[in-house]
Amino acid sequence: MRYWVLAAILGVAFLAQTTVAGFLQIGGVAPNLLQAVVVSYGLLFGSPVGAVAGALVGLLRDVAFGRYIGLSVLSLGAVGWVAGLVERRVYQENPLLPVLGGLLSTFLAEGIHYGVLRLLDPDLVAAAAVSRRVLPGALYTTAVTFLVYRRILRAYGYLRPEPGGVIRSVRRR
């Protein structure tokens, strides 16, 4: 596995997310590039890679914005881990995979955020506002996940050279 390339992609995604993504907002909702990359890593390289990538980029996000440190570690780590659970069970070229991954991961991540924040602050005023934006956010992130996943899938052979670097559907043929 070419871990340094995976790390570099995460770094670029973090910078793009915090600088450019704000200008790509539609109706007040920005795409979640970090989640798209973490889900793609999980789906393509398995739970350990997905979870570690999610936890690392989550830590970066938490420290950079100074909010509850560990919250994004937990949510993105879980997203990466759960996405990785299906890695060996599905055809990785199936276009439905990133679509479902992007959609479900948003609900999982926001659900974890909601649960932990509700524990820390029972009068969570932002909950209503976030609930209104979860669905549009999920759809937007799903579209981005699809594009990111397809791009990483194209580079799969380079990122995970033989013997691991065989796309699931190709191996079964």
Added chain:
Amino acid sequence: MLPPPHLRRTTRSTLTWVLVVLTGLMLTFTLIAVTSGDRRTASLPENLLATVLYPFQNAAGWVTGRVRDVTGGIRELMYLREENARLREQVERLIHLERLNEQLAQENQRLREELGLQDRLPHRLIAAQVIARDPSLWFQAVVINRGARHGVREGLVVVNHQGIVGLVERVTPFTSTVRLMTAGNFEITARNLRNGEFGVVEGQGDGVVVRFPYGGRDAVRQGDVIVTGWFQPEVPEGLYIGAVAEVERGDHDLIPVGVLRPGVDFQHLDLVQVVVPEPPGEEAAQ
């Protein structure tokens, strides 16, 4: 009887994984609990990371700004004719407004003199650029390229030409995190310009409301202009926050609540000013 060696290996491996995951979860929850309090100062790792990220975010922000300038320029050219006609109309309207403004300024001056009030002190402004945004749906914050080295400190108010943007939440040597006015945990004292009633402006996650806990039924009306109050030492009085778009009845129909239409366009934040409540030139004197 002991299980066969290959099964023992699998069990040991599973146990190791469970242990790693549990330790990770425990550490994460401890970290969340420890950092969930009201933290006014950034820790060493946060300072370090912010300092390392600063040039990259600055560069990315610069590139984004230039790209936006170019696309904005092209769009502007396309609509030049239409804009020209609109600008002519605006000029006419502005001439009228300027006359009105002069009258109001004279009236304002007269009223101030009558009331014996001092003119508001001018404040020092630190110009800053937004270089990063919090991607989370839950916390609305931006990072600006001015920090402790430039004189920014926690609690200062951040404005742009449209009004109040937010409050400085955390400061590192070269950058500061600004909690936006729309954030769920934002609070600032406010005053209704129409009747002088004092209230509290609160962020709601995607909007802003102003509550008047001690106000009567007439404390707020649609169209009222809300400015900052005087209870917070770091926040100068009279800064524009927004106009009341709608009036609701709050807790048990007792507290008047106004839904605010903030003056600031939070989706297109670029240049902002940090307001330091001290006269300009104070820094030079120090």
